[in-house]
Amino acid sequence: MTERPTARPVPPDVPLFRRAAVVASCVGFVLIGALQALYGPAIPAFREKFGLSPSAAGLGLSAHFVGGVVGVLLFDRLFGRIGNRRILGTSYLLMAVGAAGFAVAPNWPLALAAALLAGLGFGGIDYGLNQLFAVGFGHRSTAMLNILNAHFGIGAILGPALVGTVGSDRYPALFLAFALVNLPLLLFLKGVRDEIPRPSGATAEPGTAEPGTETPRPRVRSLASVLAVFVALYVLHVGIEAGVGGWEPTHLESVGYGAGLAATATSVYWLMMTVGRFLVAPLTLRFSAPAIVTVSCAGMTVCLFLATVPALAPYAYAGIGLFIAPIFPTGLPWLNRAAPQARRAGALVIAASMAGGVAAGPALGKAIEWSGTRTVPLLLGGISLLCLTATRWLIRATGHAGTGVPSRRAVDGDATVSR
Structure with missing residues (x-):
């Protein structure tokens, strides 16, 4: 039973x-x-x-x-x-x-x-x-x-x-x-507590309420549309993550860098992803998830286009690692607040992120066969623009504000924080 x-x-x-x-x-x-x-x-x-x-x-x-x-x-x-x-x-x-x-x-x-x-x-x-x-x-x-x-x-x-x-x-x-x-x-x-935690609609998201006020429930335009765009955002950004990790060495070698430096630059890219998540953690207490994801997508896009300049490419890839780092973990609480009635939303985007990682290799490989390895950052930059567009649509659809400071009520009233 x-x-x-x-x-x-x-x-x-x-x-x-x-x-x-x-x-x-x-x-x-x-x-x-x-x-x-x-x-x-x-x-x-x-x-x-x-x-x-x-x-x-x-x-x-x-x-x-x-x-x-x-x-x-x-x-x-x-x-x-x-x-x-x-x-x-x-x-x-x-x-x-x-x-x-x-x-x-x-x-x-x-x-x-x-x-x-x-x-x-x-x-x-x-x-x-x-x-x-x-x-x-x-x-x-x-x-x-x-x-x-x-x-x-x-x-x-x-x-x-x-x-x-x-x-x-x-x-x-x-x-x-x-x-x-x-x-x-x-x-x-x-x-670990065995009971199922219920996402609270009253938990304040930084930037969505004035101090001392209740946080309004996000204005969701269409649950199915919001979920579909979140899934698209996760598939696309994980595709970029896997694409940079897989093709950065090839691109760097194609523009004149040695194999050793190209491999080292790729290791730095993964290191920057890790560092970026630690660095953004305190920022999430001040700025909203939509604001962080927006800045991340914009920064990632700029760095990908900068990577088309050979002299800047290794540094630009490191920047991509920093900017892409917060998107996956920061988007999940935003999704839970935007669609609290869709219990399986988190599973959909996590499964989609894995599927995006699997599909990125062959899909990007075929595009590179047609256009050449020098176009790697341009191809990924185009995908990153789609991520930015999806993020801006989600902000409008869920009625989130941009940035702000968490309310004192949210800080003092948080009863679920581990001691």
């Missing part, structure tokens, strides 16, 4: 996350970032061990992403039917079992099945923690989401570094170690 969450009201002094659970959640995001980043550097070892072509070896990461999308959608169906701890605990276990299975798989089909299983857990953690952080810290939720997702970036930087240190031929040991490190996180789930 399906377990239903309790319907009784939760005392206002009970936080959604205890402090230790917040730390453990950040560690969990380091791990999912590292897991996603381990597959690529280990491809030479996959090919040698299983006798694979490059395209067949690339299916490992594809299986992981497919599992991730399925995990997001599956655990969204379970969200509200079983407790938060069970969702997160099951996800950690699936990720650990899948990673261990990938390490010891005797053939490639079993390895792909294990990658799919690990991706399933990955999707559950990605969805579950993003969803809970988006509603669990009151007006600080946007800041906490940026900090949480910054830890994903730390893992994404750490994974390839570990492969480079121990060698790709020892990838089974890394995947086994990853599986083992997941298990202690289960102990901290007791610090």
